[in-house]
């Protein structure tokens with residue numbers, strides 16, 4: 001738990017969200033400002049600040065998180081139409097919340113390259 005971290009507070013249920021998936025190590029919840037018909041955030045319950053801070057000890061946790069992202073895409077009907085998984089890191093990528101999270105976005109067409 002990092003002091004003042006909003007996603008640590010979500011993981012501890014101190015802040016209410018629409019939870020889509022949860023297990024001992026991961027929680028997924030709907031983004032409060034959805035950018036697509038499906039917009040779900042996946043976070044490790046453990047505080048990891050950015051992509052730059054992941055380590056060998058996080059490999060199985062994050063591998064499992066990606067498996068759950070894939071499964072959730074399936075349950076939300078976007079596996080075949082397609083989806084995007086985004087992790088923003090630091091200023092140039094526009095990271096706003098400094099607790100590692102992956103966006104699962106789907107249900108519409110996305111342009112490439114990203115803005």
Ligand code: AMP
Pocket residue numbers: 006015017030031032033034041087088094095096097098
């Ligand atoms: P990022 O720019 O990758 O750091 O994205 C942070 C995301 O967290 C944004 O899409 C916000 O809408 C979302 N967000 C921030 N606070 C909450 C919250 N309390 N519940 C749900 N989503 C949130």
Ligand code: ZN
Pocket residue numbers: 001002005006007008009046047048098099
């Ligand atoms: Zn945190």
